[in-house]
Amino acid sequence: MASALESAFTWKLYQNIAKSPGNILLSPHSVCSALMLACLGARGDTAAQIAATLGLPGTDPAAWHRQFSDMCEQLKGTESDSGVLIAIANKLFARLDIKVINNYSSEATKLYSSGTEPMDFASKPDESRIAINQWVEEQTSEKIKDLLQAGTINGATAMVLANAIYFKGKWDKPFDVSETKSMDFYTTATNKVKADMMRKKFDLRYISDDSLGLSAVEIPYQNQTMSMVIIRPNDVDGLSFIEGTLQSDALHDLISRLLREMKMKVDLGLPKFTFTKASDLSRVLPQMGITDLFDPEKVNLSAMTSSGNHAISNVIHKSFIEVNEEGTEAAAATAMISRMMMMPTGEATFICDRPFLFFIVKPETNSVLFVGRFSSP
Structure with a gap:
């Protein structure tokens, strides 16, 4: 199945x-x-x-x-x-x-x-x-x-x-509370609010796809039995286009590619929410x-x-x-x-300072427990 x-x-x-x-x-x-x-x-x-x-x-x-x-x-x-x-x-x-x-x-x-x-x-x-x-x-x-x-x-x-x-x-590698800082989060290209941004640089699977206008990262939980996958548009206002045009098979291919990538150093910024x-x-x-x-x-x-x-x-x-x-x-x-009726190499920076998609998945089977959109703190 x-x-x-x-x-x-x-x-x-x-x-x-x-x-x-x-x-x-x-x-x-x-x-x-x-x-x-x-x-x-x-x-x-x-x-x-x-x-x-x-x-x-x-x-x-x-x-x-x-x-x-x-x-x-x-x-x-x-x-x-x-x-x-x-x-x-x-x-x-x-x-x-x-x-x-x-x-x-x-x-x-x-x-x-x-x-x-x-x-x-x-x-x-x-x-x-x-x-x-x-x-x-x-x-x-x-x-x-x-x-x-x-x-x-x-x-x-x-x-x-x-x-x-x-x-x-x-998290397999928890964030340091002392590194969480208030940062700008762009709800649109012309509007921003403050968000508590967690920050950490560590080895993660990461891909960037210019043809789709996005990049993605996998953040594993302990023992790497489950992961959070985040898809971030390249443009601040790009998420609605991705939601409207990305087909299910392309989404599956994207996440499958991500989960096969070799890990690389990623400077990750993720808002608490x-x-x-x-x-x-x-x-x-x-x-x-x-x-x-x-x-x-x-x-x-x-x-x-x-x-x-x-x-x-x-x-x-x-x-x-x-x-x-x-x-x-x-x-x-x-x-x-x-x-009753009758892949890139080297280092990457991945700061989630704009609306993004997230999935909680089991990498072994690609089963999705949760899917969501974070658009505003």
């Missing part, structure tokens, strides 16, 4: 979200996980559309789920043995009168460690919402709060498919090709429940990131809610 980076899904999803201004953050892996849980219970065109949008290869659904499950297991780690902590959790919250098919429950547990919890959506909608939010907070070390806003759950809610992911990684981003994917995913899942007359989740068709009405995604001298902490959660 192609990783989230190797498929077109990650970049297409990002490009749709990036149409809005400001800082952007999402976890393609979290969104993929929620969709894979839905795909496990989908049949017919509903399953085919999810598979096509995610770029799942071949025509064997069992192989899709085995391979995605294996990829999830490869991502997980603990701070004690790798310097990186990755926790992934899935759960299906179903209304009391919804009959979840036993085979779906057992497969979801086996493949995705996903339990099923009955909820009294009909008479206790807000209590149910709070309980789901508490589960998300627990799974994300309290970084994702209030995923579901008041009114999101009501008496018509049938199911909530939820995924949560938490990442904490220490912390932000949270919430996104409604309910319109984005149909635009990407997943339409039947949201259509009560066409949805087919017959392998998940025998209580009738329950089209998805909301897909809510929320993510958090903090980057500092020690490393990175990031978290994300996705909830799908259904309603």
Whole structure:
């Protein structure tokens, strides 16, 4: 199975979200996980559309789920043995009168460690919402709060498919706090603000591509099991052009080239930043090709429940990131809610003093946990 980076899904999803201004953050892996849980219970065109949008290869659904499950297991780690902590959790919250098919429950547990919890959506909608939010907070070390806003759950809610992911990684070579200085950050060619810029000169993988108008650097976390990849435009106002014109295969090739480069001395400047981003994917995913899942007359989740068709009405995604001298902490959660329906050499300077893209990736598999845009402190 192609990783989230190797498929077109990650970049297409990002490009749709990036149409809005400001800082952007999402976890393609979290969104993929929620969709894979839905795909496990989908049949017919509903399953085919999810598979096509995610770029799942071949025509064997069992192989899709085995391979995605294996990829999830490869991502997980603990701070004690790798310097990186990755926790992934899935759960299906179903209304009391919804009959979840036993085979779906057992497969979801086996493949995705996903339990099923009955909820009294009909008479206790807000209590149910709070309980789901508490589960998300627990799974994300309290970084994702209030995923579901008041009114999101009501008496018509049938199911909530939820995924949560938490990442904490220490830099392989931490920044010295004493070297962090206030510097100009250019939000546009004519506007600048101050940012706390971390600074360090050390050996990193680096490439510059004038044809694409950008340069890129890889910053490894401890034991180099995970990395942050940063793509910086050559021009201060160049990021929007890159976002609009760079194709997913070119992005994949660029990062693959970067991860194969020999290391060189790089004078790196990276701003400290912390932000949270919430996104409604309910319109984005149909635009990407997943339409039947949201259509009560066409949805087919017959392998998940025998209580009738329950089209998805909301897909809510929320993510958090903090980057500092020690490393990175990031978290994300996705909830799908259904309603009752019937190379260079020498040295390089790489100062991130303008809007840039960042990816948290597993170099071994090119899997992307998080992708974002930092455009303003």
